[in-house]
Amino acid sequence: MKQYINLDESKTFAEKPNDVQQLINITLSILESFGIPTEGTPRRLERMALAFLACGDIKDKNDFSKVRDLNSGYALKTREIINYVNKHFYEKISSGSYDDIRRKDLKLLTIAEIVLQSSPNSATNDSTRGYSINPTYAELIRSYGITNWETMVSERLKNSEPLSRKLKRERTIRKVIVTLPSGGELSFSAGEHNDLQKAIIEEFLPRYGYGAEVLYVGDTSDKYLYLEAERLKELNFFEISHDELPDVIAYSKDKNWLYLIEAVHSSGPISEIRLLQLHQLTEKCTAEIIYVTAFLNRQKFRQFVADIAWETEVWIADNSDHLIHFNGDKFLGPYNKR
Structure with a gap:
């Protein structure tokens, strides 16, 4: 499996047990399959993965099959997300940084509607608003690990433009072949x-x-x-x-x-x-x-x-x-x- 965060890139990640490190990398793999860009800093990726796990009540790999979603009535407020990741994932996030959960850790996930707000019409700073997994994505998460899972995800989400593509804002541009007059190939040195x-x-x-x-x-x-x-x-x-x-x-x-x-x-x-x-x-x-x-x-x-x-x-x-x-x-x- 692709290692999204390496031990030498994040001190907090390196201090976590192997099973938690593996869980974070699996989570980032799932989110990438859902179209979430994974080019952020190691710590930012780590925090996003942990917030996502909290929103689905996922403590280990076995919980993917029974992830909780908004339809189940499960939703955590930002301070509750902090408590959850501190308790289960060896974090020491200050309770006073609850705004960082909404503004940073959950930002991409809520824009992509992978994580939903329990009361979307409430004020931005409403402290009673909770966050939970979108039932559509929760259904896909529950089947994680089956053969051809990524193919199934692509098929289910084929009508939804991935956030990673939206952010790059790719355009349809007519391409013209670049010609080398000699007809030869260039061979660059590495670097x-x-x-x-x-x-x-x-x-x-x-x-x-x-x-x-x-x-x-x-x-x-x-x-x-x-x-x-x-x-x-x-x-x-x-x-x-x-x-x-x-x-x-x-x-x-x-x-x-x-x-x-x-x-x-x-x-x-x-x-x-x-x-x-x-x-x-x-x-x-x-x-x-x-x-x-x-x-x-x-x-x-x-x-x-x-x-x-x-x-x-x-x-x-x-x-x-x-x-x-x-x-x-x-x-x-x-x-x-x-």
Whole structure:
């Protein structure tokens, strides 16, 4: 089974008995099958799993088959959830942090309606409101462990959009194949930086490249992993041996756009200084320049957001259907919700 929380990632998790650790990982597996995203911090995932178990009166693996739900009249208030997890799961959560249960531990579960409120029309801060498992999901939980359980869950929930997908807000975007003029394949060395460059070629350019062909790719162990020097020369691109080369260069003939893309893992976003350098180096280029900084995930983006230059684009690989535009001459206006 997938380990959602490892012993070295959470002190509170490591201090729990093996059977409780296993129960938490099983619970997170179930919630992921229900469409709950599991990319949070280890402690946040642990707290969410424990709150869920309390809402279903589940103390060990055997209780999955007899999980209690809202129809059974079972519901716990936020302070009661704290008491439950402290008593059964070796926690020491302060009773004064009861708002954290509602605002953090149960937030995704209630948005996804896996956990329901006993009095949904009551005030937000109503201390008498309880929380319990949605009977629809409780029925699925009771059959957990049977053969092809995940297939059954997918079939039962096929008409419900998973919360994980809603949060990513995937869009239907026509993809255009990214071409390597040589027809060959690129073989990157191992590492997150090169994983990101691979994603740029396979995910970013098909979405936003307008038929772009890759003209240059640098690798952490090979500066000129792929190079179309003659094509770049035709565009009056600056001397290819220059130290200021971006990580990926691609050209869309349809748009006459040249993409200069930085893949940021530990350094190197397109900052104001970097943008100024690239402006100077490409001043004779016959194509219009698109400046893009790419990140693997939002956490990495947050580390560098203050350094990103205006009038450039940001792309995040784990939310590949969206771009972040840093100002420029584009208009402000509403988006179509669809």
